[in-house]
Amino acid sequence: MSENPELLPKEDVVLRVDDLQKSFGGLQATDHATFEVERGTITGLIGPNGAGKSTIFNLISGFYEPDGGTVTVGETDVTGMEPYQVAERGLIRTFQTPRKLEGMTVREAMLVGPRNQPGESFLSLFTSPGSVGEAESKNLADAQRILEEFEIDHLATQPATDISGGQMKLVELARAMLAEPEILLLDEPVAGVNPTLAKKLEAQIRRLNEQGTTFLLIEHDMEFVMNLADPVIVLDQGSVLTEGTPEEVRNDERVIEAYLGGGA
C-alpha cells in the first residue's frame, strides 16, 4: 500500500483503497487517496464540503471508474467492476440523496435490487423457474423481519413517497441490510433528519455493528460521527489528511484548518 505515516495499522482489513484518483475536467476530486477499513469497526470519513467524500464512495462502489488506483473488498480486487458485482462481494452503499421511489410502497421499495435475487437474472427464468418464487418469498420474509427490527413495519404498506425524509433514511438503511452486507457505506445518513429519528438511526447502526456489520460512515454532523465512529479518517481536497480516534482528530489543528478553509 502507498505510504502515509498518518494511517493506523490494521489487522483484518475488509476494504482497502489504494492510491485512488479521479478528476472531473481540471478538478482533482480524488487525489491519491489511500486508506483501509478494519473489519468490525464503524469507521468515520469526514472532511469539509467538496473534500471528495461522496466521490470516493462512488469510486469504491463501482458507480464511477477511477483514473488510477485500486479498490479491494476482502481479498477481491473490485476496481472497475459494476455496482452489482461489488455488491455481490459484500459491499453495499446508500446515497446522500435517496432515489425517488414513486408508485411503490415501502415494502416494495425494500425489495428493489437486493443482491442475489434470481428473479433479476434473465437466464434463471429458463434454468430454474422454481427458485424465482422461492427467492422472492424469502426476500419478502426477510424484508418483513428487517422492517420489524427497525420498528418501521407499520410503514410497510404506505407509499414510499408519503413518508418523511428521516423515515426514508431508516428505510434506506433497512433496505441495505436486506443484501446482508459485510461492509455498509452510509453517505450522510442523518442529513436533514430530525433529532429523534437521528437517535434512532444511531441506535440501529450501533445494533447492526454489534451484530457484525462493518460501517464506513460519511457524516457532516460532527456530534453524530464522533459518537459512533472510531477510527475517523479525514479527507481534504481529495487526499487523506490523517486518521485517528475522534479525540485525536477533533484536536488536530490541521483538521480544524481544513474545515475553516472549506467554509464548513
Ligand code: ADP
Ligand atoms: P463531498 O462529498 O466531500 O462534499 P464530493 O465528492 O461530492 O465532495 O465532491 C468533490 C468535488 O468533486 C467537488 O468539487 C464537486 O463539485 C466535484 N464533483 C463531484 N462529482 C462530480 C461530477 N459528477 N462531475 C463533476 N464534478 C464533480
Ligand code: MG
Ligand atoms: Mg457528499
